[in-house]
Amino acid sequence: MATDWRPTASIDMLRERARLLAQVRAFFAERNVLEVETPVLGHGGSTDVHLASLSLAATTPAGRERLWLQTSPEFHMKRLLAAGSGPIFQLARSFRDGEVGSRHNIEFTMLEWYRPGFSLDQLIEETAALIQAVLGRAPGALRRRRYRELFREALGFDPFGIELDALRRAAGERGGLDMEDAPRDECLDLLMGLVIEPGLGREGLDVVVDYPASQAALARRHRDPEDGQWVASRFEVYAQGLELANGYDELTDAEEQRKRFAEDNAARRRLGLPEVGVDERLLTALEHGMPAGSGVALGVDRLIQLALDRASVAEVMAFATPSC
Amino acid sequence: MANYSTNEFKGGLKVMLDGDPCSIVENELVKPGKGQAFSRVKLRNLITGRVWERTFKSGESLEGADVMDLEMEYLYTDGDMWYFMKTDGSFEQYAVEKKALGDTAKWLKEQVAYTVTLWNDNAISVTPPNFIELEVVETDPGLKGDTAQGGSKPATLSSGAVVRVPLFINQGEVLKVDTRSGEYVSRA
Numbered sequence: 001m002a003t004d005w006r007p008t009a010s011i012d013m014l015r016e017r018a019r020l021l022a023q024v025r026a027f028f029a030e031r032n033v034l035e036v037e038t039p040v041l042g043h044g045g046s047t048d049v050h051l052a053s054l055s056l057a058a059t060t061p062a063g064r065e066r067l068w069l070q071t072s073p074e075f076h077m078k079r080l081l082a083a084g085s086g087p088i089f090q091l092a093r094s095f096r097d098g099e100v101g102s103r104h105n106i107e108f109t110m111l112e113w114y115r116p117g118f119s120l121d122q123l124i125e126e127t128a129a130l131i132q133a134v135l136g137r138a139p140g141a142l143r144r145r146r147y148r149e150l151f152r153e154a155l156g157f158d159p160f161g162i163e164l165d166a167l168r169r170a171a172g173e174r175g176g177l178d179m180e181d182a183p184r185d186e187c188l189d190l191l192m193g194l195v196i197e198p199g200l201g202r203e204g205l206d207v208v209v210d211y212p213a214s215q216a217a218l219a220r221r222h223r224d225p226e227d228g229q230w231v232a233s234r235f236e237v238y239a240q241g242l243e244l245a246n247g248y249d250e251l252t253d254a255e256e257q258r259k260r261f262a263e264d265n266a267a268r269r270r271l272g273l274p275e276v277g278v279d280e281r282l283l284t285a286l287e288h289g290m291p292a293g294s295g296v297a298l299g300v301d302r303l304i305q306l307a308l309d310r311a312s313v314a315e316v317m318a319f320a321t322p323s324c
Numbered sequence: 325m326a327n328y329s330t331n332e333f334k335g336g337l338k339v340m341l342d343g344d345p346c347s348i349v350e351n352e353l354v355k356p357g358k359g360q361a362f363s364r365v366k367l368r369n370l371i372t373g374r375v376w377e378r379t380f381k382s383g384e385s386l387e388g389a390d391v392m393d394l395e396m397e398y399l400y401t402d403g404d405m406w407y408f409m410k411t412d413g414s415f416e417q418y419a420v421e422k423k424a425l426g427d428t429a430k431w432l433k434e435q436v437a438y439t440v441t442l443w444n445d446n447a448i449s450v451t452p453p454n455f456i457e458l459e460v461v462e463t464d465p466g467l468k469g470d471t472a473q474g475g476s477k478p479a480t481l482s483s484g485a486v487v488r489v490p491l492f493i494n495q496g497e498v499l500k501v502d503t504r505s506g507e508y509v510s511r512a
Binding site: 048050051098099100101102103104175176177185186188189190192193194196197208211215217236243246 | 331351352353354355356357358359360361362364378379380381382
């Protein structure tokens with residue numbers, strides 16, 4: 001008899017998962033952060049060039065409409081912030097097409113939370129505390145690692161200063177593939193993913209900060225004190241080579257946000273990718289005014305995978321995508 | 325042959341890489357932070373048996389390889405080539421070169437069915453069944469007594485393979501052997 005009806009996680013693992021999710025809720029209850037639930041579907045989607053959004057046609061009072069499955073609950077949660085919600089968190093089902101692997105699943109659970117008035121540093125501290133609470137043990141020392149420094153240490157060059165041709169050669173050699181026409185960020189992503197990431201978080205939590213300005217997404221930018229170059233006010237937390245969380249000093253400027261959405265869609269056209277509907281309601285909310293602060297998105301399935309020492313996220317999900 | 329894109333890469337898919345047919349062993353998505361996705365792929369070269377690790381940009385594609393696994397019975401060798409026959413009743417025969425036969429040479433027995441891998445209708449490798457029964461043609465005389473005691477000795481089997489067997493095994497006995505580990509399992 002076929003066995004593909006069976007869950008990808010054991011029932012014991014699901015019990016553990018439930019216990020860890022209860023810990024997450026207790027962590028935020030203690031800190032007076034409000035739990036919210038926002039829609040999985042939205043009229044707008046993420047324009048991010050590297051995220052593939054899923055969409056569907058729905059019959060609504062407005063007729064047949066295209067709705068987007070959210071790649072994260074970010075836009076809806078920011079509208080709540082603009083409406084005066086104060087600090088909020090959510091355990092949200094999120095969807096990213098094509099992402100399947102030992103640490104990816106098309107449908108996954110994102111823990112996202114927002115802290116009006118928090119600096120990026122304060123949010124880094126809180127993220128580390130949350131990780132420790134879920135792991136049930138101290139994850140080791142917390143180290144802030146500047147993106148530039150990581151490249152200098154591992155590859156011997158400054159990722160912001162290096163000539164594009166030399167960068168393409170370095171990426172091509174390390175990856176064993178042709179990067180001759182690759183844009184700058186693609187070369188950096190390849191080197192980050194293949195060379196730097198696997199070594200991060202081996203002795204504790206590594207928090208990568210000061211990303212290239214071109215990789216700011218929905219974060220503010222600031223000047224690097226080293227030489228005045230623009231860098232993104234973003235952080236990523238790594239443990240055991242796993243990327244766990246991605247945090248921003250949130251962009252609150254509607255005009256700048258509109259510009260970045262348009263740039264994304266222009267890049268999508270150039271690359272032959274489908275354009276994604278811009279979330280006009282988010283832009284209006286930002287015009288209305290969203291309090292300054294920081295927010296972070298954490299892959300819950302990966303954190304649980306780490307806490308329970310499993311080789312793949314499928315082992316901590318009832319039914320991973322290939323078995324759904 | 326059809327082309328396959330990185331998101332269709334999964335274990336067992338046969339593709340062409342650098343002119344050789346390969347079987348995909350593993351495909352891992354590498355996606356740093358919010359960046360571009362890459363596929364880190366392990367492929368077994370079906371000609372050499374070596375495992376290659378390659379990185380592909382997400383969405384890149386490879387040509388499919390016309391590779392088939394067929395069950396065939398071993399017939400005989402003329403010293404240059406080894407002859408196998410399809411078991412589907414067609415009596416169709418294939419000649420296999422020594423290179424393609426590889427380590428399977430030491431597990432050959434007439435009338436046993438093997439998996440022969442064909443690429444563009446040429447045999448490129450032969451896989452023996454997991455278990456095979458072979459006669460001992462040479463070993464030191466058996467020891468009488470407690471058969472549960474440990475200790476082993478080499479024995480040469482009719483196919484040429486040498487395996488470690490318990491001390492009580494005698495020449496002329498037929499043994500069941502695991503071809504994957506090359507280990508003795510039991511008397512047949």
